[in-house]
Amino acid sequence: xxxxxxxALYAALLVAALYYLLPLYVMxxxxxxxxxxxxxxxxxxxxxxxxxxxxxKAWSGACTGVDCSGLQPFFWNSxxxxxxxxxxxxxxxxxxxxxxxxxxxxxSELTFALILFGVFIPFxxxxxxxxxxxxxxxxxxxxxxxxxxxxxxxxxxxxLFFRNYYVSIPDELIKAARLDGAGFWRIxxxxxxxxxxxxxxxxxxxxxxxxxxxxxxxxVFSAGDSKPITVGLNNLANTSTSVKEYNVDMSAALIxxxxxxxxxxxxxxxxxxxLTAGAVKG
Amino acid sequence: xxxxxxxAHYGFAERWLPRLVLAPSFxxxxxxxxGFIAWNGYLSFxxxxxxxxxxxxxxxxxxxxxxSERWWVAVKNLFIFGGLFIGGAMAVGIFLxxxxxxxxxAEGALRTIYLYPMALxxxxxxxxxxxxxxxxxxxxxxxxxxxxxxxxxxxxxxTDMSIYTVVIAAMWQSSGFVMALFLAGLRGIDESIIKxxxxxxxxxxxxxxxxxxxALRPVFFSTLMxxxxxxxxxxxxxxxxxxxxxxxxxxxPATFMYSMAFTRGQTGLGAASATMMLxxxxxxxVPYLYSELRGNRNA
Numbered sequence: 001x002x003x004x005x006x007x008a009l010y011a012a013l014l015v016a017a018l019y020y021l022l023p024l025y026v027m028x029x030x031x032x033x034x035x036x037x038x039x040x041x042x043x044x045x046x047x048x049x050x051x052x053x054x055x056x057k058a059w060s061g062a063c064t065g066v067d068c069s070g071l072q073p074f075f076w077n078s079x080x081x082x083x084x085x086x087x088x089x090x091x092x093x094x095x096x097x098x099x100x101x102x103x104x105x106x107x108s109e110l111t112f113a114l115i116l117f118g119v120f121i122p123f124x125x126x127x128x129x130x131x132x133x134x135x136x137x138x139x140x141x142x143x144x145x146x147x148x149x150x151x152x153x154x155x156x157x158x159x160l161f162f163r164n165y166y167v168s169i170p171d172e173l174i175k176a177a178r179l180d181g182a183g184f185w186r187i188x189x190x191x192x193x194x195x196x197x198x199x200x201x202x203x204x205x206x207x208x209x210x211x212x213x214x215x216x217x218x219x220v221f222s223a224g225d226s227k228p229i230t231v232g233l234n235n236l237a238n239t240s241t242s243v244k245e246y247n248v249d250m251s252a253a254l255i256x257x258x259x260x261x262x263x264x265x266x267x268x269x270x271x272x273x274x275l276t277a278g279a280v281k282g
Numbered sequence: 283x284x285x286x287x288x289x290a291h292y293g294f295a296e297r298w299l300p301r302l303v304l305a306p307s308f309x310x311x312x313x314x315x316x317g318f319i320a321w322n323g324y325l326s327f328x329x330x331x332x333x334x335x336x337x338x339x340x341x342x343x344x345x346x347x348x349x350s351e352r353w354w355v356a357v358k359n360l361f362i363f364g365g366l367f368i369g370g371a372m373a374v375g376i377f378l379x380x381x382x383x384x385x386x387x388a389e390g391a392l393r394t395i396y397l398y399p400m401a402l403x404x405x406x407x408x409x410x411x412x413x414x415x416x417x418x419x420x421x422x423x424x425x426x427x428x429x430x431x432x433x434x435x436x437x438x439x440x441t442d443m444s445i446y447t448v449v450i451a452a453m454w455q456s457s458g459f460v461m462a463l464f465l466a467g468l469r470g471i472d473e474s475i476i477k478x479x480x481x482x483x484x485x486x487x488x489x490x491x492x493x494x495x496x497a498l499r500p501v502f503f504s505t506l507m508x509x510x511x512x513x514x515x516x517x518x519x520x521x522x523x524x525x526x527x528x529x530x531x532x533x534x535p536a537t538f539m540y541s542m543a544f545t546r547g548q549t550g551l552g553a554a555s556a557t558m559m560l561x562x563x564x565x566x567x568v569p570y571l572y573s574e575l576r577g578n579r580n581a
Contacts, residue, residue: 009381009384009386013386013392016374016381016392017396019454020395020396020399020454020458023407023410023454024398026410026413026414027410038419039419042419042423042427043419043421044424092306092307095304096304098303099300099304100304103296103300104300105297105301108300108304111304111308114308114311114312114315115308115311116571117567120563121315121319122514122515122536122556122560122563124517124535124536124539124560125318126318126319126322127540127556128321128322128334128543128553129317129318129321129325130318152310153314155311156311183299184295184303212403215405215517215521216518216536216540219540220544230405230518234405234409237409237412238525246416249413250409252409256403257401257402257406261398268394272462275397275400275459275462276462276463276466
Protein backbone atom coordinates (compact mmCIF):
# COMPACT_ATOMS: atom_id res chain seq x y z
CA UNK A 1 0.00 0.00 0.00
CA UNK A 2 1.42 3.41 -0.89
CA UNK A 3 2.63 5.56 1.99
CA UNK A 4 -0.06 8.17 1.47
CA UNK A 5 -2.90 5.69 1.86
CA UNK A 6 -1.24 4.15 4.88
CA UNK A 7 -1.17 7.62 6.47
CA ALA A 8 -4.79 8.31 5.56
CA LEU A 9 -5.76 4.95 7.05
CA TYR A 10 -4.18 5.76 10.41
CA ALA A 11 -5.66 9.26 10.33
CA ALA A 12 -9.15 7.85 9.81
CA LEU A 13 -8.67 5.36 12.63
CA LEU A 14 -7.50 8.10 14.98
CA VAL A 15 -10.45 10.34 14.11
CA ALA A 16 -12.76 7.44 14.92
CA ALA A 17 -10.97 6.87 18.22
CA LEU A 18 -11.45 10.55 19.09
CA TYR A 19 -15.15 10.28 18.25
CA TYR A 20 -15.58 7.45 20.75
CA LEU A 21 -13.36 9.00 23.42
CA LEU A 22 -14.64 12.60 23.34
CA PRO A 23 -17.83 11.98 25.34
CA LEU A 24 -15.80 10.22 28.04
CA TYR A 25 -13.32 13.09 28.07
CA VAL A 26 -16.14 15.62 28.35
CA MET A 27 -17.73 13.66 31.19
CA UNK A 28 -14.50 13.43 33.15
CA UNK A 29 -13.44 17.08 32.81
CA UNK A 30 -16.96 18.35 33.44
CA UNK A 31 -17.15 16.30 36.63
CA UNK A 32 -14.04 17.97 38.09
CA UNK A 33 -15.06 21.54 37.22
CA UNK A 34 -17.08 23.89 39.37
CA UNK A 35 -20.26 25.40 37.90
CA UNK A 36 -18.45 28.75 37.53
CA UNK A 37 -15.75 27.08 35.47
CA UNK A 38 -18.39 25.37 33.35
CA UNK A 39 -20.12 28.65 32.61
CA UNK A 40 -16.81 30.39 31.89
CA UNK A 41 -15.36 27.70 29.63
CA UNK A 42 -16.84 25.33 27.09
CA UNK A 43 -17.35 21.57 26.61
CA UNK A 44 -13.73 20.84 25.73
CA UNK A 45 -11.84 23.46 27.74
CA UNK A 46 -9.58 22.07 30.43
CA UNK A 47 -10.54 22.85 34.02
CA UNK A 48 -8.59 25.69 35.64
CA UNK A 49 -8.46 23.72 38.87
CA UNK A 50 -9.49 20.27 39.96
CA UNK A 51 -12.46 20.01 42.28
CA UNK A 52 -14.00 16.81 43.56
CA UNK A 53 -16.94 18.67 45.07
CA UNK A 54 -19.32 17.45 42.35
CA UNK A 55 -18.25 13.84 42.94
CA UNK A 56 -18.96 14.18 46.64
CA LYS A 57 -22.31 15.73 45.96
CA ALA A 58 -23.27 13.10 43.37
CA TRP A 59 -22.33 10.33 45.80
CA SER A 60 -24.03 11.56 48.94
CA GLY A 61 -25.76 14.92 48.60
CA ALA A 62 -27.51 15.36 45.26
CA CYS A 63 -31.28 15.40 45.05
CA THR A 64 -33.19 12.71 43.17
CA GLY A 65 -36.72 13.99 43.41
CA VAL A 66 -37.51 14.90 47.02
CA ASP A 67 -34.76 12.76 48.52
CA CYS A 68 -31.30 14.33 48.82
CA SER A 69 -28.86 11.60 49.75
CA GLY A 70 -27.09 11.25 46.41
CA LEU A 71 -26.50 8.06 44.45
CA GLN A 72 -25.04 6.14 47.38
CA PRO A 73 -28.22 4.22 48.41
CA PHE A 74 -29.00 3.37 44.76
CA PHE A 75 -25.47 2.10 44.26
CA TRP A 76 -25.76 -0.33 47.19
CA ASN A 77 -29.20 -1.42 45.99
CA SER A 78 -27.70 -2.32 42.63
CA UNK A 79 -24.92 -4.28 44.34
CA UNK A 80 -27.43 -6.18 46.47
CA UNK A 81 -29.51 -6.88 43.37
CA UNK A 82 -26.79 -7.79 40.91
CA UNK A 83 -24.84 -10.33 42.99
CA UNK A 84 -27.63 -12.85 43.72
CA UNK A 85 -29.26 -12.31 40.31
CA UNK A 86 -26.01 -13.03 38.44
CA UNK A 87 -25.08 -16.06 40.54
CA UNK A 88 -28.50 -17.70 40.36
CA UNK A 89 -29.10 -17.11 36.66
CA UNK A 90 -25.60 -18.33 35.80
CA UNK A 91 -25.97 -21.52 37.87
CA UNK A 92 -29.34 -22.33 36.33
CA UNK A 93 -28.01 -21.55 32.86
CA UNK A 94 -25.08 -23.94 33.34
CA UNK A 95 -27.38 -26.76 34.47
CA UNK A 96 -29.82 -26.15 31.61
CA UNK A 97 -27.02 -25.99 29.08
CA UNK A 98 -25.57 -29.25 30.42
CA UNK A 99 -28.89 -31.07 30.12
CA UNK A 100 -29.74 -29.59 26.71
CA UNK A 101 -26.39 -30.59 25.21
CA UNK A 102 -25.36 -33.79 27.00
CA UNK A 103 -28.56 -35.38 28.35
CA UNK A 104 -31.00 -34.81 25.54
CA UNK A 105 -34.38 -36.45 25.83
CA UNK A 106 -37.59 -36.45 23.84
CA UNK A 107 -38.79 -32.88 23.82
CA SER A 108 -35.55 -31.31 25.02
CA GLU A 109 -34.98 -29.60 21.65
CA LEU A 110 -38.48 -28.17 21.78
CA THR A 111 -37.82 -26.95 25.32
CA PHE A 112 -34.66 -25.26 24.09
CA ALA A 113 -36.54 -23.52 21.29
CA LEU A 114 -39.19 -22.35 23.77
CA ILE A 115 -36.57 -20.98 26.16
CA LEU A 116 -34.62 -19.40 23.30
CA PHE A 117 -37.55 -17.29 22.16
CA GLY A 118 -37.34 -15.57 25.55
CA VAL A 119 -34.11 -13.91 24.42
CA PHE A 120 -36.05 -11.95 21.85
CA ILE A 121 -39.35 -10.86 23.40
CA PRO A 122 -39.77 -7.15 23.99
CA PHE A 123 -40.07 -7.00 27.77
CA UNK A 124 -42.92 -4.50 27.55
CA UNK A 125 -45.16 -7.49 27.01
CA UNK A 126 -44.45 -8.95 30.48
CA UNK A 127 -44.44 -5.75 32.51
CA UNK A 128 -48.12 -5.56 33.43
CA UNK A 129 -48.60 -9.23 34.37
CA UNK A 130 -45.29 -9.21 36.25
CA UNK A 131 -46.25 -6.14 38.29
CA UNK A 132 -49.37 -7.95 39.45
CA UNK A 133 -47.62 -11.28 40.08
CA UNK A 134 -44.88 -9.68 42.18
CA UNK A 135 -47.65 -8.10 44.24
CA UNK A 136 -49.26 -11.51 44.84
CA UNK A 137 -45.96 -12.93 46.06
CA UNK A 138 -45.46 -9.91 48.30
CA UNK A 139 -42.17 -8.91 46.68
CA UNK A 140 -43.38 -5.91 44.68
CA UNK A 141 -41.05 -2.91 44.93
CA UNK A 142 -38.31 -4.88 46.67
CA UNK A 143 -34.79 -5.99 45.85
CA UNK A 144 -36.00 -9.60 46.06
CA UNK A 145 -38.57 -8.81 43.38
CA UNK A 146 -35.93 -7.30 41.09
CA UNK A 147 -33.64 -10.30 41.60
CA UNK A 148 -36.51 -12.63 40.69
CA UNK A 149 -37.30 -10.71 37.52
CA UNK A 150 -33.67 -10.59 36.40
CA UNK A 151 -33.17 -14.31 37.07
CA UNK A 152 -36.28 -15.31 35.12
CA UNK A 153 -35.58 -13.17 32.06
CA UNK A 154 -31.84 -13.81 32.17
CA UNK A 155 -32.37 -17.58 31.94
CA UNK A 156 -32.82 -17.56 28.18
CA UNK A 157 -29.44 -16.01 27.44
CA UNK A 158 -27.46 -17.89 30.11
CA UNK A 159 -28.94 -21.19 28.89
CA LEU A 160 -28.10 -20.32 25.29
CA PHE A 161 -24.48 -19.42 26.17
CA PHE A 162 -23.81 -22.62 28.14
CA ARG A 163 -25.64 -24.89 25.73
CA ASN A 164 -23.68 -23.59 22.73
CA TYR A 165 -20.42 -24.02 24.62
CA TYR A 166 -21.16 -27.52 25.91
CA VAL A 167 -22.22 -28.75 22.47
CA SER A 168 -18.56 -28.49 21.46
CA ILE A 169 -17.38 -30.77 24.30
CA PRO A 170 -17.07 -34.26 22.76
CA ASP A 171 -19.80 -36.71 23.79
CA GLU A 172 -17.18 -39.46 24.01
CA LEU A 173 -15.87 -37.85 27.16
CA ILE A 174 -19.28 -38.21 28.80
CA LYS A 175 -19.70 -41.76 27.54
CA ALA A 176 -16.32 -42.78 28.92
CA ALA A 177 -17.16 -41.26 32.28
CA ARG A 178 -20.47 -43.09 32.36
CA LEU A 179 -18.73 -46.40 31.63
CA ASP A 180 -16.53 -45.66 34.62
CA GLY A 181 -19.68 -45.37 36.69
CA ALA A 182 -19.96 -41.61 37.01
CA GLY A 183 -23.52 -40.26 37.13
CA PHE A 184 -25.24 -37.06 36.17
CA TRP A 185 -23.92 -34.87 39.00
CA ARG A 186 -20.46 -36.37 39.15
CA ILE A 187 -19.89 -35.77 35.44
CA UNK A 188 -21.16 -32.23 35.80
CA UNK A 189 -19.02 -31.35 38.82
CA UNK A 190 -15.87 -33.28 37.94
CA UNK A 191 -15.68 -33.03 34.15
CA UNK A 192 -17.93 -30.28 32.80
CA UNK A 193 -17.40 -27.54 35.40
CA UNK A 194 -13.57 -27.73 35.34
CA UNK A 195 -13.74 -27.27 31.55
CA UNK A 196 -16.12 -24.32 31.80
CA UNK A 197 -13.95 -21.49 33.13
CA UNK A 198 -14.04 -19.39 29.92
CA UNK A 199 -17.80 -19.67 29.42
CA UNK A 200 -18.49 -19.03 33.11
CA UNK A 201 -16.45 -15.83 32.83
CA UNK A 202 -18.37 -14.80 29.71
CA UNK A 203 -21.76 -15.42 31.30
CA UNK A 204 -20.90 -13.80 34.65
CA UNK A 205 -19.69 -10.67 32.89
CA UNK A 206 -22.57 -10.63 30.43
CA UNK A 207 -25.17 -10.96 33.16
CA UNK A 208 -23.41 -8.43 35.39
CA UNK A 209 -23.36 -5.84 32.61
CA UNK A 210 -26.96 -6.51 31.57
CA UNK A 211 -28.39 -6.36 35.07
CA UNK A 212 -26.28 -3.44 36.28
CA UNK A 213 -27.24 -1.42 33.21
CA UNK A 214 -30.91 -2.37 33.17
CA UNK A 215 -33.34 0.50 33.47
CA UNK A 216 -36.73 -0.87 32.33
CA UNK A 217 -37.22 -3.45 35.10
CA UNK A 218 -35.67 -1.09 37.61
CA UNK A 219 -38.04 1.77 36.89
CA VAL A 220 -41.15 -0.41 36.71
CA PHE A 221 -40.59 -2.86 39.56
CA SER A 222 -38.93 -0.75 42.23
CA ALA A 223 -40.03 2.08 44.46
CA GLY A 224 -38.77 4.07 47.40
CA ASP A 225 -35.65 2.49 48.85
CA SER A 226 -35.23 -0.39 46.40
CA LYS A 227 -34.39 1.58 43.25
CA PRO A 228 -31.23 0.55 41.34
CA ILE A 229 -28.52 2.96 40.24
CA THR A 230 -29.78 3.54 36.69
CA VAL A 231 -33.08 4.78 38.08
CA GLY A 232 -31.22 6.94 40.61
CA LEU A 233 -29.08 8.46 37.88
CA ASN A 234 -32.04 9.13 35.64
CA ASN A 235 -33.96 10.79 38.47
CA LEU A 236 -30.94 12.84 39.43
CA ALA A 237 -30.26 14.04 35.90
CA ASN A 238 -33.92 14.79 35.23
CA THR A 239 -34.81 16.42 38.54
CA SER A 240 -35.88 19.90 37.63
CA THR A 241 -34.20 22.24 40.04
CA SER A 242 -33.63 25.94 39.41
CA VAL A 243 -29.96 25.49 38.52
CA LYS A 244 -28.85 22.53 36.43
CA GLU A 245 -25.63 21.18 37.89
CA TYR A 246 -23.96 19.45 34.96
CA ASN A 247 -20.82 18.66 36.93
CA VAL A 248 -22.90 16.67 39.44
CA ASP A 249 -24.77 14.94 36.58
CA MET A 250 -21.50 13.88 34.96
CA SER A 251 -20.01 12.67 38.26
CA ALA A 252 -23.16 10.65 38.85
CA ALA A 253 -23.03 9.18 35.33
CA LEU A 254 -19.41 8.18 35.87
CA ILE A 255 -20.23 6.57 39.23
CA UNK A 256 -22.99 4.55 37.56
CA UNK A 257 -20.65 3.59 34.70
CA UNK A 258 -17.60 2.76 36.81
CA UNK A 259 -18.36 -0.89 37.71
CA UNK A 260 -19.06 -1.95 34.11
CA UNK A 261 -16.13 0.11 32.79
CA UNK A 262 -13.82 -1.64 35.28
CA UNK A 263 -15.15 -5.02 34.20
CA UNK A 264 -14.57 -4.03 30.58
CA UNK A 265 -11.00 -2.87 31.26
CA UNK A 266 -9.99 -5.93 33.26
CA UNK A 267 -11.98 -8.63 31.50
CA UNK A 268 -12.75 -7.07 28.13
CA UNK A 269 -11.81 -10.25 26.31
CA UNK A 270 -14.71 -12.13 27.91
CA UNK A 271 -17.10 -9.22 27.45
CA UNK A 272 -16.39 -9.06 23.73
CA UNK A 273 -16.67 -12.83 23.44
CA UNK A 274 -20.10 -12.63 25.03
CA LEU A 275 -21.18 -9.86 22.68
CA THR A 276 -20.13 -11.71 19.58
CA ALA A 277 -21.10 -15.22 20.70
CA GLY A 278 -24.76 -14.77 19.89
CA ALA A 279 -24.16 -13.36 16.45
CA VAL A 280 -21.23 -15.12 14.82
CA LYS A 281 -21.59 -18.81 14.34
CA GLY A 282 -18.62 -21.15 14.02
CA UNK B 283 -21.58 -52.20 34.82
CA UNK B 284 -21.14 -55.60 36.49
CA UNK B 285 -23.49 -54.69 39.27
CA UNK B 286 -27.07 -54.98 37.94
CA UNK B 287 -28.71 -52.95 40.70
CA UNK B 288 -26.25 -50.13 40.14
CA UNK B 289 -26.94 -49.97 36.41
CA ALA B 290 -30.67 -50.03 37.09
CA HIS B 291 -30.16 -47.16 39.50
CA TYR B 292 -28.29 -45.16 36.88
CA GLY B 293 -30.95 -45.99 34.35
CA PHE B 294 -33.55 -44.39 36.54
CA ALA B 295 -31.39 -41.39 37.32
CA GLU B 296 -30.43 -40.92 33.69
CA ARG B 297 -34.06 -41.00 32.67
CA TRP B 298 -35.44 -38.56 35.21
CA LEU B 299 -32.65 -36.37 36.53
CA PRO B 300 -32.18 -34.37 33.31
CA ARG B 301 -35.90 -33.72 33.08
CA LEU B 302 -36.04 -32.79 36.75
CA VAL B 303 -33.12 -30.37 36.44
CA LEU B 304 -34.62 -28.68 33.40
CA ALA B 305 -38.13 -28.59 34.85
CA PRO B 306 -37.87 -25.36 36.90
CA SER B 307 -36.59 -23.34 33.96
CA PHE B 308 -39.15 -24.93 31.67
CA UNK B 309 -42.00 -24.07 34.01
CA UNK B 310 -40.69 -20.54 34.63
CA UNK B 311 -40.50 -19.99 30.88
CA UNK B 312 -43.98 -21.35 30.25
CA UNK B 313 -45.51 -19.21 32.97
CA UNK B 314 -43.46 -16.01 32.88
CA UNK B 315 -42.93 -15.79 29.12
CA UNK B 316 -45.78 -17.55 27.34
CA GLY B 317 -48.31 -17.24 30.14
CA PHE B 318 -47.56 -13.54 30.48
CA ILE B 319 -47.80 -12.98 26.73
CA ALA B 320 -51.29 -14.49 26.84
CA TRP B 321 -52.16 -12.54 29.99
CA ASN B 322 -50.99 -9.28 28.44
CA GLY B 323 -52.87 -10.17 25.28
CA TYR B 324 -56.03 -10.71 27.31
CA LEU B 325 -55.56 -7.40 29.14
CA SER B 326 -55.43 -5.67 25.77
CA PHE B 327 -58.99 -6.88 25.12
CA UNK B 328 -60.35 -5.46 28.37
CA UNK B 329 -61.33 -1.96 29.35
CA UNK B 330 -58.67 -1.84 32.10
CA UNK B 331 -57.77 1.65 33.18
CA UNK B 332 -55.90 2.35 36.41
CA UNK B 333 -56.51 -1.15 37.76
CA UNK B 334 -56.65 -4.20 35.54
CA UNK B 335 -60.10 -5.73 35.19
CA UNK B 336 -60.82 -8.90 33.32
CA UNK B 337 -64.07 -8.06 31.63
CA UNK B 338 -63.96 -8.71 27.90
CA UNK B 339 -64.35 -5.48 25.96
CA UNK B 340 -63.43 -6.55 22.44
CA UNK B 341 -61.09 -4.47 20.35
CA UNK B 342 -61.79 -1.06 21.91
CA UNK B 343 -58.17 -0.64 23.07
CA UNK B 344 -56.84 -1.34 19.57
CA UNK B 345 -59.35 1.12 18.14
CA UNK B 346 -58.19 3.71 20.67
CA UNK B 347 -54.57 2.89 19.90
CA UNK B 348 -54.95 3.30 16.15
CA UNK B 349 -56.88 6.52 16.66
CA SER B 350 -54.21 7.92 18.95
CA GLU B 351 -52.03 10.58 17.40
CA ARG B 352 -49.35 9.92 20.01
CA TRP B 353 -49.10 6.25 19.01
CA TRP B 354 -48.56 7.12 15.36
CA VAL B 355 -45.89 9.65 16.33
CA ALA B 356 -44.20 6.85 18.28
CA VAL B 357 -44.42 4.45 15.33
CA LYS B 358 -43.11 7.05 12.91
CA ASN B 359 -40.25 7.82 15.29
CA LEU B 360 -39.40 4.14 15.51
CA PHE B 361 -39.08 4.02 11.72
CA ILE B 362 -36.97 7.19 11.59
CA PHE B 363 -34.83 6.10 14.51
CA GLY B 364 -34.60 2.46 13.41
CA GLY B 365 -33.74 3.28 9.81
CA LEU B 366 -31.07 5.87 10.56
CA PHE B 367 -29.63 4.05 13.57
CA ILE B 368 -29.36 0.69 11.84
CA GLY B 369 -28.07 2.17 8.58
CA GLY B 370 -25.63 4.48 10.35
CA ALA B 371 -24.26 1.98 12.87
CA MET B 372 -23.91 -0.60 10.11
CA ALA B 373 -22.02 1.76 7.77
CA VAL B 374 -19.67 3.09 10.46
CA GLY B 375 -19.12 -0.37 11.94
CA ILE B 376 -18.34 -2.09 8.63
CA PHE B 377 -16.08 0.76 7.55
CA LEU B 378 -14.08 0.62 10.78
CA UNK B 379 -13.86 -3.18 10.65
CA UNK B 380 -12.39 -3.02 7.13
CA UNK B 381 -9.91 -0.33 8.19
CA UNK B 382 -8.85 -2.34 11.23
CA UNK B 383 -8.37 -5.41 9.06
CA UNK B 384 -5.39 -3.82 7.23
CA UNK B 385 -2.75 -5.19 9.64
CA UNK B 386 -2.86 -2.13 11.85
CA UNK B 387 -0.41 -1.39 14.62
CA ALA B 388 -2.09 -1.03 18.04
CA GLU B 389 -5.20 -2.75 16.70
CA GLY B 390 -6.05 -4.10 20.14
CA ALA B 391 -6.02 -0.65 21.74
CA LEU B 392 -8.17 0.84 18.97
CA ARG B 393 -10.65 -2.01 19.20
CA THR B 394 -10.91 -1.48 22.95
CA ILE B 395 -11.63 2.22 22.43
CA TYR B 396 -14.24 1.61 19.72
CA LEU B 397 -16.14 -0.89 21.78
CA TYR B 398 -16.16 0.52 25.31
CA PRO B 399 -19.48 2.40 24.92
CA MET B 400 -21.18 -1.01 24.71
CA ALA B 401 -20.26 -1.55 28.37
CA LEU B 402 -22.17 1.57 29.42
CA UNK B 403 -25.78 1.81 30.42
CA UNK B 404 -27.99 3.66 27.95
CA UNK B 405 -28.88 5.90 30.89
CA UNK B 406 -25.22 6.92 31.23
CA UNK B 407 -24.98 7.51 27.48
CA UNK B 408 -28.20 9.52 27.52
CA UNK B 409 -27.07 11.67 30.45
CA UNK B 410 -23.72 12.39 28.81
CA UNK B 411 -25.17 13.32 25.41
CA UNK B 412 -27.88 15.38 27.02
CA UNK B 413 -25.16 17.55 28.52
CA UNK B 414 -23.15 17.77 25.32
CA UNK B 415 -26.12 18.60 23.11
CA UNK B 416 -27.88 20.96 25.49
CA UNK B 417 -28.56 24.34 23.96
CA UNK B 418 -26.75 26.94 26.01
CA UNK B 419 -23.61 25.51 27.59
CA UNK B 420 -23.07 22.49 25.33
CA UNK B 421 -22.08 22.14 21.70
CA UNK B 422 -23.57 25.52 20.88
CA UNK B 423 -21.27 27.38 23.28
CA UNK B 424 -18.28 25.41 22.00
CA UNK B 425 -18.97 26.50 18.42
CA UNK B 426 -19.48 30.11 19.53
CA UNK B 427 -16.12 29.98 21.34
CA UNK B 428 -14.54 28.66 18.15
CA UNK B 429 -15.82 31.66 16.24
CA UNK B 430 -19.06 30.39 14.69
CA UNK B 431 -21.17 33.11 16.31
CA UNK B 432 -24.39 32.18 14.52
CA UNK B 433 -24.23 28.47 15.21
CA UNK B 434 -27.39 27.18 16.83
CA UNK B 435 -28.14 23.65 17.90
CA UNK B 436 -31.49 23.15 19.59
CA UNK B 437 -32.37 19.61 18.44
CA UNK B 438 -32.83 18.42 22.01
CA UNK B 439 -35.74 20.81 22.59
CA UNK B 440 -36.94 21.04 18.99
CA THR B 441 -40.11 19.06 18.32
CA ASP B 442 -39.07 18.15 14.79
CA MET B 443 -35.49 17.22 15.58
CA SER B 444 -35.37 15.63 19.04
CA ILE B 445 -35.63 12.05 17.72
CA TYR B 446 -32.41 12.62 15.76
CA THR B 447 -30.47 13.26 18.98
CA VAL B 448 -31.45 9.73 20.00
CA VAL B 449 -30.01 8.48 16.69
CA ILE B 450 -26.72 10.30 17.33
CA ALA B 451 -26.29 8.85 20.82
CA ALA B 452 -27.41 5.34 19.85
CA MET B 453 -24.98 5.24 16.92
CA TRP B 454 -22.15 6.31 19.20
CA GLN B 455 -22.98 3.51 21.59
CA SER B 456 -23.55 0.64 19.16
CA SER B 457 -21.38 1.16 16.06
CA GLY B 458 -18.33 -0.34 17.81
CA PHE B 459 -20.37 -3.46 18.36
CA VAL B 460 -21.05 -3.77 14.63
CA MET B 461 -17.31 -3.29 14.09
CA ALA B 462 -16.53 -6.18 16.46
CA LEU B 463 -18.99 -8.53 14.74
CA PHE B 464 -17.69 -7.77 11.27
CA LEU B 465 -14.06 -7.88 12.31
CA ALA B 466 -14.65 -11.38 13.70
CA GLY B 467 -16.30 -12.26 10.38
CA LEU B 468 -13.43 -10.81 8.34
CA ARG B 469 -10.92 -12.85 10.35
CA GLY B 470 -12.84 -15.98 9.46
CA ILE B 471 -12.38 -15.51 5.70
CA ASP B 472 -9.89 -17.74 3.96
CA GLU B 473 -6.83 -15.64 3.05
CA SER B 474 -6.06 -17.74 -0.02
CA ILE B 475 -9.19 -16.46 -1.80
CA ILE B 476 -7.98 -12.89 -1.32
CA LYS B 477 -4.47 -13.79 -2.46
CA UNK B 478 -5.85 -15.41 -5.60
CA UNK B 479 -7.92 -12.32 -6.42
CA UNK B 480 -4.88 -10.11 -5.88
CA UNK B 481 -2.84 -12.22 -8.28
CA UNK B 482 -5.63 -11.80 -10.83
CA UNK B 483 -5.04 -8.04 -10.51
CA UNK B 484 -8.18 -7.03 -8.60
CA UNK B 485 -7.86 -3.84 -6.57
CA UNK B 486 -8.38 -3.88 -2.82
CA UNK B 487 -11.72 -1.99 -2.79
CA UNK B 488 -12.95 -4.31 -5.53
CA UNK B 489 -11.92 -7.40 -3.59
CA UNK B 490 -13.84 -6.14 -0.55
CA UNK B 491 -16.91 -5.16 -2.53
CA UNK B 492 -17.10 -8.21 -4.79
CA UNK B 493 -15.68 -11.03 -2.70
CA UNK B 494 -15.32 -10.30 1.00
CA UNK B 495 -18.54 -8.44 1.85
CA UNK B 496 -20.76 -10.93 -0.04
CA ALA B 497 -19.05 -13.70 1.93
CA LEU B 498 -20.10 -11.95 5.13
CA ARG B 499 -23.81 -12.16 4.38
CA PRO B 500 -24.59 -14.30 7.44
CA VAL B 501 -22.80 -11.80 9.72
CA PHE B 502 -24.73 -9.02 8.03
CA PHE B 503 -28.05 -10.68 8.71
CA SER B 504 -27.37 -11.52 12.33
CA THR B 505 -26.09 -7.98 12.94
CA LEU B 506 -29.19 -6.57 11.27
CA MET B 507 -31.33 -8.76 13.49
CA UNK B 508 -29.60 -7.60 16.65
CA UNK B 509 -29.79 -3.92 15.65
CA UNK B 510 -33.50 -4.21 14.76
CA UNK B 511 -34.00 -5.75 18.12
CA UNK B 512 -32.11 -2.97 19.95
CA UNK B 513 -34.13 -0.39 18.01
CA UNK B 514 -37.54 -1.85 18.83
CA UNK B 515 -36.67 -2.32 22.49
CA UNK B 516 -35.05 1.10 22.84
CA UNK B 517 -36.47 2.70 25.94
CA UNK B 518 -33.67 3.68 28.32
CA UNK B 519 -31.90 5.99 25.91
CA UNK B 520 -35.02 7.91 24.98
CA UNK B 521 -36.01 8.24 28.65
CA UNK B 522 -32.59 9.56 29.66
CA UNK B 523 -31.99 11.81 26.67
CA UNK B 524 -35.33 13.41 25.86
CA UNK B 525 -37.84 11.71 28.15
CA UNK B 526 -39.93 11.29 24.98
CA UNK B 527 -40.20 15.05 24.71
CA UNK B 528 -40.61 17.84 24.02
CA UNK B 529 -44.25 16.89 24.64
CA UNK B 530 -44.34 13.47 23.05
CA UNK B 531 -42.34 14.42 19.98
CA UNK B 532 -39.63 11.78 20.49
CA UNK B 533 -41.84 9.02 21.87
CA UNK B 534 -41.17 5.50 20.61
CA PRO B 535 -43.50 2.51 21.17
CA ALA B 536 -41.53 1.41 24.24
CA THR B 537 -41.89 4.78 25.99
CA PHE B 538 -45.51 5.03 24.84
CA MET B 539 -46.27 1.69 26.47
CA TYR B 540 -44.53 2.74 29.69
CA SER B 541 -46.36 6.01 30.07
CA MET B 542 -49.77 4.54 29.23
CA ALA B 543 -49.39 1.54 31.52
CA PHE B 544 -47.51 3.04 34.44
CA THR B 545 -47.95 6.79 34.60
CA ARG B 546 -51.27 7.57 32.94
CA GLY B 547 -53.35 4.69 34.21
CA GLN B 548 -54.31 3.37 30.77
CA THR B 549 -53.51 -0.27 31.43
CA GLY B 550 -55.54 -1.71 28.56
CA LEU B 551 -54.06 0.68 26.03
CA GLY B 552 -50.56 -0.06 27.33
CA ALA B 553 -51.21 -3.79 26.95
CA ALA B 554 -52.43 -3.28 23.38
CA SER B 555 -49.30 -1.32 22.45
CA ALA B 556 -47.09 -4.01 24.06
CA THR B 557 -48.87 -6.65 21.97
CA MET B 558 -48.17 -4.64 18.83
CA MET B 559 -44.49 -4.50 19.78
CA LEU B 560 -44.39 -8.25 20.32
CA UNK B 561 -46.00 -8.88 16.93
CA UNK B 562 -43.41 -6.70 15.23
CA UNK B 563 -40.51 -8.48 16.93
CA UNK B 564 -42.03 -11.89 16.24
CA UNK B 565 -42.42 -11.06 12.55
CA UNK B 566 -38.66 -10.48 12.40
CA UNK B 567 -37.41 -13.10 14.84
CA VAL B 568 -39.52 -16.17 14.15
CA PRO B 569 -38.35 -16.64 10.53
CA TYR B 570 -34.77 -15.99 11.67
CA LEU B 571 -34.94 -18.51 14.52
CA TYR B 572 -36.64 -21.03 12.27
CA SER B 573 -33.89 -20.84 9.67
CA GLU B 574 -31.16 -20.91 12.36
CA LEU B 575 -32.54 -23.98 14.14
CA ARG B 576 -33.24 -25.79 10.89
CA GLY B 577 -29.76 -24.91 9.64
CA ASN B 578 -28.23 -26.38 12.80
CA ARG B 579 -30.12 -29.60 12.33
CA ASN B 580 -28.80 -30.01 8.79
CA ALA B 581 -25.23 -29.26 9.84
